[in-house]
Amino acid sequence: MTVTMAAALNTALRDAMREDDSVVIYGEDVGTLGGVFRITDGLQAEFGAERCFDSPVSESGIVGTAVGMALYGLRPVVEMQFDGFSYPALDQVISHVAKYRNRTRGRVGLPMTIRMPYGGGIGAVEHHSESPEAYYSHTAGLTVVSPGTPGDAYSLLRSALAHPDPVVFLEPKRRYWMKEEVELPVSGEPIGRALVRRAGATATLIAYGPMVATALEAAEAAVAEGWDVEVIDVRTLTPLDLDTLAASATKTGRAVVVHEAPRFAGYGAEIAAALTERVFGHLAAPVLRVTGFDLPYPPAKIEHHFLPGVDRILDAVARALEY
Amino acid sequence: MSVTTGRAAPSGAAGESSRINATWQEVAADGGLAAPAHHDLALDHTQLRSLYRLMALSRRVDRQAINLTRQGALGVFASSQGQEAAQVGAVFALDDEDWLFPSYRDSVATFARGVDIVEVLALFQGSWHCGFDPYRYRVAPQTTPVATQALHATGLAMAARMRGDPIVALTLFGEGAASEGDAHEAMNMAGVYQAPVVFLVQNNQYAISVPVSRQTRTESIALRAPGCGMPGVRVDGNDVLSVYGAVRAAVDRARAGGGPTLVEAVTYRLEAHTTADDETRYRNADEVATWRANDPVQRFAQTLRDLGVLDDALTAEVEAEGEELAARMRDSLFGAPAGDPREMFEHVYATPTPALNEQRALLDGELSAEGDA
Ligand SMILES: Cc1ncc(C[n+]2csc(CCOP(=O)(O)OP(=O)(O)O)c2C)c(N)n1
Numbered sequence: 001m002t003v004t005m006a007a008a009l010n011t012a013l014r015d016a017m018r019e020d021d022s023v024v025i026y027g028e029d030v031g032t033l034g035g036v037f038r039i040t041d042g043l044q045a046e047f048g049a050e051r052c053f054d055s056p057v058s059e060s061g062i063v064g065t066a067v068g069m070a071l072y073g074l075r076p077v078v079e080m081q082f083d084g085f086s087y088p089a090l091d092q093v094i095s096h097v098a099k100y101r102n103r104t105r106g107r108v109g110l111p112m113t114i115r116m117p118y119g120g121g122i123g124a125v126e127h128h129s130e131s132p133e134a135y136y137s138h139t140a141g142l143t144v145v146s147p148g149t150p151g152d153a154y155s156l157l158r159s160a161l162a163h164p165d166p167v168v169f170l171e172p173k174r175r176y177w178m179k180e181e182v183e184l185p186v187s188g189e190p191i192g193r194a195l196v197r198r199a200g201a202t203a204t205l206i207a208y209g210p211m212v213a214t215a216l217e218a219a220e221a222a223v224a225e226g227w228d229v230e231v232i233d234v235r236t237l238t239p240l241d242l243d244t245l246a247a248s249a250t251k252t253g254r255a256v257v258v259h260e261a262p263r264f265a266g267y268g269a270e271i272a273a274a275l276t277e278r279v280f281g282h283l284a285a286p287v288l289r290v291t292g293f294d295l296p297y298p299p300a301k302i303e304h305h306f307l308p309g310v311d312r313i314l315d316a317v318a319r320a321l322e323y
Numbered sequence: 324m325s326v327t328t329g330r331a332a333p334s335g336a337a338g339e340s341s342r343i344n345a346t347w348q349e350v351a352a353d354g355g356l357a358a359p360a361h362h363d364l365a366l367d368h369t370q371l372r373s374l375y376r377l378m379a380l381s382r383r384v385d386r387q388a389i390n391l392t393r394q395g396a397l398g399v400f401a402s403s404q405g406q407e408a409a410q411v412g413a414v415f416a417l418d419d420e421d422w423l424f425p426s427y428r429d430s431v432a433t434f435a436r437g438v439d440i441v442e443v444l445a446l447f448q449g450s451w452h453c454g455f456d457p458y459r460y461r462v463a464p465q466t467t468p469v470a471t472q473a474l475h476a477t478g479l480a481m482a483a484r485m486r487g488d489p490i491v492a493l494t495l496f497g498e499g500a501a502s503e504g505d506a507h508e509a510m511n512m513a514g515v516y517q518a519p520v521v522f523l524v525q526n527n528q529y530a531i532s533v534p535v536s537r538q539t540r541t542e543s544i545a546l547r548a549p550g551c552g553m554p555g556v557r558v559d560g561n562d563v564l565s566v567y568g569a570v571r572a573a574v575d576r577a578r579a580g581g582g583p584t585l586v587e588a589v590t591y592r593l594e595a596h597t598t599a600d601d602e603t604r605y606r607n608a609d610e611v612a613t614w615r616a617n618d619p620v621q622r623f624a625q626t627l628r629d630l631g632v633l634d635d636a637l638t639a640e641v642e643a644e645g646e647e648l649a650a651r652m653r654d655s656l657f658g659a660p661a662g663d664p665r666e667m668f669e670h671v672y673a674t675p676t677p678a679l680n681e682q683r684a685l686l687d688g689e690l691s692a693e694g695d696a
Contacts, residue, residue, distance in 0.1 A: 056515055064474025067474075068492070071478070105453065164673035305426050
């Protein structure tokens with residue numbers, strides 16, 4: 001069947017709630033309305049307002065209470081309405097969600113999931129197009145996941161909900177309406193595994209979340225240049241599957257990391273450094289980064305100049321090939 | 324030796340009882356504080372003696388923790404002295420299956436809940452961030468980012484209510500913490516969902532050096548309760564029976580489905596903020612002396628003597644138990660080994676990541692190099 005990413009996420013939540021009555025969902029507008037992107041559509045009708053309910057506008061409250069619920073044995077799945085509004089909850093995320101297992105010397109794990117629509121490209125007003133993945137990935141104790149396809153959205157969200165540790169689940173909002181032929185339920189590769197989405201020999205593109213589709217598009221366009229580009233979908237930002245990335249970089253000798261977030265101290269810097277440390281001898285060129293610029297996310301009418309597109313990616317591949 | 328909390332002796336047990344008075348002020352319909360109202364407490368003499376024992380032992384272990392800090396066995400300590408009535412009285416109002424969410428200030432509350440004092444002090448010793456099993460005692464780890472634990476209490480209470488379990492969560496925080504957004508969010512959400520949680524604000528007059536007048540323009544933190552749709556109560560935090568009574572009423576209401584309560588216990592921190600603080604920079608000795616004259620442990624002892632519940636034999640017995648505890652603290656905390664540093668890798672995730680395994684191997688190398696040196 002043809003499934004959008006939004007529908008895949010919705011189905012994953014529904015299937016998990018059917019299987020496990022400890023799964024509860026709450027957040028701003030997730031109940032009656034079904035979420036501003038309708039990811040929780042119909043869940044309150046099916047499971048009742050005890051298991052899928054609206055919260056006050058209170059991000060720290062949402063995440064902080066989820067800590068208490070998980071401590072009590074529930075599996076809370078909370079929604080941050082937008083990336084830019086996840087920041088009020090950062091203290092709870094960093095000080096408690098990420099640290100609880102460690103603070104308690106392994107006695108209390110928090111099986112909870114924090115979902116949020118993330119990234120740009122939908123013409124939104126300010127604070128609705130942020131890419132906060134570096135904040136979360138830098139925080140030890142969190143598992144950070146971002147799907148690039150509808151099938152992965154389903155299977156990774158199911159894995160997140162079954163995970164023994166807290167997962168920050170970044171949903172690329174510009175891909176909510178992306179379609180894929182896939183039969184649900186689908187079980188994909190587990191959390192912690194990157195995937196080769198397109199095999200190639202000339203260079204490696206490394207992307208996650210919203211940029212997976214863009215990287216694949218660039219790889220197709222590269223054929224005209226005579227380049228056979230491999231595309232890797234990182235899928236799990238923490239823990240990073242460096243083995244898969246290193247194997248590809250070793251094979252092609254050239255790697256380019258792509259993300260929407262600003263470059264400086266961004267997630268791409270980690271990949272570039274890690275690959276350089278691991279497979280320096282196999283690289284024919286430095287690991288290059290194709291990213292947003294080091295500035296606050298721009299207004300909607302000019303955002304396409306900020307976001308990495310096919311041309312910026314191909315330019316980087318060309319530069320890598322010049323070495 | 325096990326120190327268990329209050330309700331050990333069921334109320335209505337055969338023991339004798341006296342009419343005991345507790346006093347607190349409720350937030351009135353007009354939003355101000357009502358006149359103090361008196362309430363009879365149903366505590367028999369056995370319970371009063373357990374309460375005394377916990378109060379006296381709390382003082383003793385706190386004093387010993389300060390000593391041990393001065394002698395280098397603990398890195399730092401945040402004393403509860405002066406706040407024993409607030410902490411012990413509140414915890415005494417809990418039943419076994421209830422949960423406590425304390426902060427760094429509440430070592431004595433944690434102790435009164437039954438957590439072994441040596442395990443409590445792991446935080447300040449620096450051997451681990453939390454030295455006890457939260458599930459064993461139904462006590463969450465003591466938090467240091469102020470007010471954050473209030474949300475955990477609300478969340479646990481919401482979960483218990485969803486499950487239909489008659490459980491109450493009690494969280495303690497300071498009047499300084501009450502200014503944090505998390506305190507408000509916790510109380511507001513508890514109001515919205517009618518979560519069975521009790522918020523006990525210990526107004527000890529200072530947030531480190533900053534007086535309560537810089538936390539609120541109002542005369543009581545309890546006045547925030549109506550804004551979150553819950554009853555508010557202000558109580559003399561140095562009167563253990565009144566704290567117990569006010570918190571017990573709130574706990575009973577929460578358990579019966581009546582939702583949360585905010586209780587402000589007005590008290591005073593007799594020691595410096597922590598052993599690293601210089602209190603002379605922000606308060607004078609006269610002020611401290613005035614509050615020392617209102618010492619909650621001595622006050623309670625006097626009340627019990629007047630009631631004929633406390634005699635020299637019991638005082639001596641509890642004192643001996645305190646000395647034994649203090650000696651055990653010294654033995655266990657002094658020169659305690661640091662533990663295996665490799666353990667820092669073990670509790671980050673249920674399964675260590677490849678990166679953590681690599682880093683652990685690095686530390687392994689450093690450790691064996693040290694061993695060889
Ligand atoms: C979020 C946060 N901000 C600042 C601090 C530093 N700090 C530690 S204790 C304290 C004062 C807290 O006062 P209060 O809540 O009244 O509690 P008390 O220490 O008096 O028991 C501050 C500012 C902290 N621990 N957490």
